[in-house]
Amino acid sequence: MKGYSPAMRALLVVNPNATTTTSRGRDILVRALRSQVELDVVYTERRGHAADLAREAALDKRDLVVTLGGDGTVNEAINGLMTFDDGPAAGRADERPALAVVPGGSTNVFARALGLPGDWAEGTGVILEALREGRRRTIGLGRADDRYFTFCAGVGLDAEVVRRVERARTKGARSTPGLYFRSIAAQYLSGLGRRESDVMIERPGEPAQTGLAWVLVQNTAPWTYIGEKEVNPNPLASFDTGLDVLALKVLHLPSTTRTVTQILSARADPHGKQVIRFHDLAGFSLRTARPLAYQVDGDYLGECDKLEFASVAGALRVVC
Numbered sequence: 001m002k003g004y005s006p007a008m009r010a011l012l013v014v015n016p017n018a019t020t021t022t023s024r025g026r027d028i029l030v031r032a033l034r035s036q037v038e039l040d041v042v043y044t045e046r047r048g049h050a051a052d053l054a055r056e057a058a059l060d061k062r063d064l065v066v067t068l069g070g071d072g073t074v075n076e077a078i079n080g081l082m083t084f085d086d087g088p089a090a091g092r093a094d095e096r097p098a099l100a101v102v103p104g105g106s107t108n109v110f111a112r113a114l115g116l117p118g119d120w121a122e123g124t125g126v127i128l129e130a131l132r133e134g135r136r137r138t139i140g141l142g143r144a145d146d147r148y149f150t151f152c153a154g155v156g157l158d159a160e161v162v163r164r165v166e167r168a169r170t171k172g173a174r175s176t177p178g179l180y181f182r183s184i185a186a187q188y189l190s191g192l193g194r195r196e197s198d199v200m201i202e203r204p205g206e207p208a209q210t211g212l213a214w215v216l217v218q219n220t221a222p223w224t225y226i227g228e229k230e231v232n233p234n235p236l237a238s239f240d241t242g243l244d245v246l247a248l249k250v251l252h253l254p255s256t257t258r259t260v261t262q263i264l265s266a267r268a269d270p271h272g273k274q275v276i277r278f279h280d281l282a283g284f285s286l287r288t289a290r291p292l293a294y295q296v297d298g299d300y301l302g303e304c305d306k307l308e309f310a311s312v313a314g315a316l317r318v319v320c
Contacts, residue, residue, distance in 0.1 A: 008063040010037040011097075013053050013077055015044050015069030018104030019175060021120050029068065029102060029124055036131045037064060044073065054080030058096055064319070065097045066127075068120070070105015074150060075297040078141065078316060082148050089148075091314040093138045100127050100319035106175040110150045110297070113220050113239075114320040130319045139239035141315040142219035144307050148315075149296040152223055155199065155286060155307065156214035157251060159293035160187050163300040177226055188251070198289035201247065201276075209276055215247045215286060217309060224298075232268040236279055242311035245284075247276040283310040 012033060014026060021029075033039050044050050050067065054077040057065050067077045081096045082089055103111040103123045114137070116123045130136075142149045154162075164183040165175065173179055199212040216223065218237035221244075222230035234244035248259060255274045262270040270277070278284075291303035 008037045009061075010039050010064035010066055011053065011057040011062055012039055012041045012066045012068065013044065013050050013073065014041060015050070015067075015073040015104065018069045018073070018120075019106050021068065021104045025120065026068065029120070032124055032128055033066065036128060039066075044069070048076060050076035051080035051083075054078070054097075055084045057081075058084035062097050064100060066100040066102060068102045068104045070103075071107065071109050071150070071297045072105070072299045074099075074101055074110050075148075075299060078150060079148050082141070082312075082315065083146075089141075089143070089312045089315060093314050093317045096316065098136055098317040098319055100131075102127060107225055107298070109152075109222070109224055112225065113151055113222065114318060116320060118225075127319055135320065136317045137239075137320050138314055138317050140219065140241075140311055140313045142217060142243050143310045143312055144217075144294070144296055147296050147301065148312070149219060151218065151220050151297060153217045153294065153296045153307075153309070154215065155288070155294045155304075156292050157187065158214070158216060159295040159300060162295045162298060163293055166300050199247070199292070200287045201245070201278075202285040202287065203278070203281065204283070209247070211249055212247045212276065213249060213251045215245065218244045218246075219311070229264075231263060233263050233270055234277065234279070235268050242280040242282050243278075243284075243309060245276070245278040245281065246270060249274040249276065281309075281311065283308070285309070 030041055042053050050073050054065050058081050065077055067073050101111045102120055103118055104120050108118050111123060112118050116126055144153045161183045164187055165179055168179060169175060199215055201209040216233055218234045220239045221235050221237040222232045224231045233246040237244035259270050259275055286307045288305045291305045294301055294304050
């Protein structure tokens with residue numbers, strides 16, 4: 001396959017707070033990328049800045065946007081790429097810059113789901129090889145109202161945990177598995193994670209699914225990682241299909257513990273009286289009796305009482 005031309009115009013969007021890189025490492029990355037493409041480098045200065053930069057890159061008709069950061073930086077960038085004009089979202093991947101993701105966060109779910117190493121230096125090597133060989137893949141994205149996501153969205157418990165983690169990080173805590181486990185325990189023991197929620201899922205032409213306590217939506221598998229271990233509530237989820245859903249009717253300790261054990265098993269297949277699962281959905285509506293926390297790609301976005309979910313096929317080209 002024909003490789004990328006050295007004249008390809010690219011923008012590197014760097015999150016200076018990326019947890020696994022140093023200024024020296026970033027300099028090495030820039031020199032390496034400039035051996036393959038015509039590169040400009042911009043550092044993010046605030047939340048939402050990566051979206052603005054990626055949108056400007058699309059309007060400027062650049063060929064490639066490269067991100068150095070975690071899943072939050074990637075999510076902002078894809079939202080910028082997907083909203084650079086008022087045209088339809090699906091099936092227009094060739095009209096947008098391609099995306100390359102250098103893993104620079106603590107978990108890097110999206111990059112690893114694409115098959116990239118979790119280490120930024122190894123990931124850079126894979127991207128440079130893919131650029132030389134012209135390797136690209138077109139993937140679908142998920143959308144919650146007007147916010148696109150690459151791998152997951154959640155309403156309820158997981159979003160509350162993300163909110164706790166983000167609060168801790170603003171106070172100087174490092175993003176580690178231990179922080180997440182402590183946040184999960186604190187949220188659950190507070191009782192807020194176990195309240196009956198009356199969440200409802202409405203699918204076109206199907207009876208509404210009511211009385212749900214927590215809903216997780218996946219655009220690919222895995223949902224996340226614990227160290228090197230994949231966590232797979234919806235193991236059939238894929239960038240090439242619609243959205244997959246796992247919902248729990250209640251979050252009582254015995255049934256929740258059983259479901260978590262199933263999710264963490266070698267062949268994840270969560271099931272039981274309290275478990276609802278859907279595969280390959282084109283779209284659905286989610287309603288709640290009261291506002292609940294929600295997150296996309298591990299970023300807390302606030303509270304809502306309704307969301308419209310959609311699968312957006314053929315949305316984006318990625319270098320992988």
